[in-house]
Amino acid sequence: MERHKSAARPLALLYAALIVYASLYPFTGWRDQGLTPWAFMAAPWPQYWTRFDIIANVAGYVPMGFLLTLALLRARWRWPAMLLGFLAAALLSFAMESLQSYLPFRVASNLDFGLNAAGGALGALTAYVLEHLGAIDTWRRFRARWFVRDSRGALILLALWPVGLLFPAPVAFGLGQVYERLEEALSRMLEDTPFLEWIPLRELDLQPLLPGVELICVALGGLVPCLLGYTVIRDTGRRALFALSALAVGVLVSALSAALTWGPLYAWAWVSRPVELGLLLGAFSALTALVVPARGCVALLMLALLVQVVLLNASPESAYFALTLQSWEQGRFIHFHGLAQWIGWLWPYAAFVYLLTRLGRSKE
Structure with missing residues (x-):
């Protein structure tokens, strides 16, 4: 073996x-x-x-x-x-x-x-x-x-994915929304310096996600861990079982996050109509990708990550959501002083870098 x-x-x-x-x-x-x-x-x-x-x-x-x-x-x-x-x-x-x-x-x-x-x-x-x-x-x-022999990186990312979901995301399964905060942090850091003028100004305000766009973001968010698993799992039956398990874990962790944030009575308040349809579309997409070769799954995953991150970062963070997180960030243990939020912010980009290294090794 x-x-x-x-x-x-x-x-x-x-x-x-x-x-x-x-x-x-x-x-x-x-x-x-x-x-x-x-x-x-x-x-x-x-x-x-x-x-x-x-x-x-x-x-x-x-x-x-x-x-x-x-x-x-x-x-x-x-x-x-x-x-x-x-x-x-x-x-x-x-x-x-x-x-x-x-x-x-x-x-x-x-x-x-x-x-x-x-x-x-x-x-x-x-x-x-x-x-x-x-x-x-x-x-x-x-x-x-x-799993294939070189699966350690994917398994580590898959283990971290539910941790990123522990911090409540503005969109279900929507990891990687950092543009607005990064822009604000960079402006504060360069305040009163000549380098502030180097920051490119946005000509248009960020627009809230439309229900259809939210549906797509949820579907891509559910598809991403499935495709990541497919890159290191060859058997079709095992891929199907893994996808079902990944989506179930994502739903349960999201419910746990909502319960910790707003209370147990609101554990499923995040499941709106766009979220339901997005989860169904994500599950259907994962089903249709079962027979795609690992290298094809790498390409599809990179595209899914790119599209989801672009859509999420084209929308602002709502004031109500930001106010809610202020009380959540003062919690004692489950979020490790915001570390889960950092994982949620950085996970898609770490996954993208990992996939680039996979492509680089395959060309050697």
């Missing part, structure tokens, strides 16, 4: 970056209090804590320990892999708590460190047990049957 490149190591690196972002956000106001960075270890036990804090601090580091240990096990390590996976997760937590001592909006805590280390240990133990029971080998055989 041909050996596939493991996605555990790049996923571990991505998750470590997520932890750094969530631990040190907003990265401003650094100051020295005259204490050693590890002084928190000798501080009294925190008097105030909640059950949510305990669960979040443990759960946040379980994937870190799991992925690190899995990456080491992939390199044929055994007991040292579990130990090193735990130690690496604990050291990362210690470094984050130490750095939080220099941030005015964060509080270094020995309790948080202990809970993070416990989560890392739980994740490392879970990876070792699953490997010992043969579950990891089962996944490897499954991956070898379902």
Whole structure:
């Protein structure tokens, strides 16, 4: 059986970056209090804590320990892999708590460190047990049957796609709407400088999406993950099962996002008539593309990404939507201080770059 490149190591690196972002956000106001960075270890036990804090601090580091240990096990390590996976997760937590001592909006805590280390240990133990029971080998055989050998990049993007949907999008499945915010951010950055004149001015105001255009954006948003999966899945039946699963995950995550934003009663409020028709059109398009070769799916996917991004960025973000997101951005855990939004903004462009590298490798 041909050996596939493991996605555990790049996923571990991505998750470590997520932890750094969530631990040190907003990265401003650094100051020295005259204490050693590890002084928190000798501080009294925190008097105030909640059950949510305990669960979040443990759960946040379980994937870190799991992925690190899995990456080491992939390199044929055994007991040292579990130990090193735990130690690496604990050291990362210690470094984050130490750095939080220099941030005015964060509080270094020995309790948080202990809970993070416990989560890392739980994740490392879970990876070792699953490997010992043969579950990891089962996944490897499954991956070898379902996906082509060079599928790691696509699988990582597919794993990140639902994370991008966690942050509520102005259009269902509409990732990558960055033009208006990028324009505003660039103008603020270059304010009071001669370079401000270099920014090309828009001659026309951005126009709200018409229902028909929204329908197309939703259909393309549902088709994109299906086509990405098709680029690394050859069997038609497996493609169909994957497409059905991808669309189901997208719908469920979008409902979860709406429930977290507006409350459980509004979990399905985003499903309007254009969204329903768009999902049906996306599913039909995915069905008709089942027999398209992988290289053809790459071309179709690049076209779908391009069209959707252009349509989305030709429309403004509604004032009501922006006001709603202000309260959502103040949430505690699920969005990691806006990181899900960054993934939603950048995912289509990262996918496009990945597809360009795929085309470049195929020509070699």
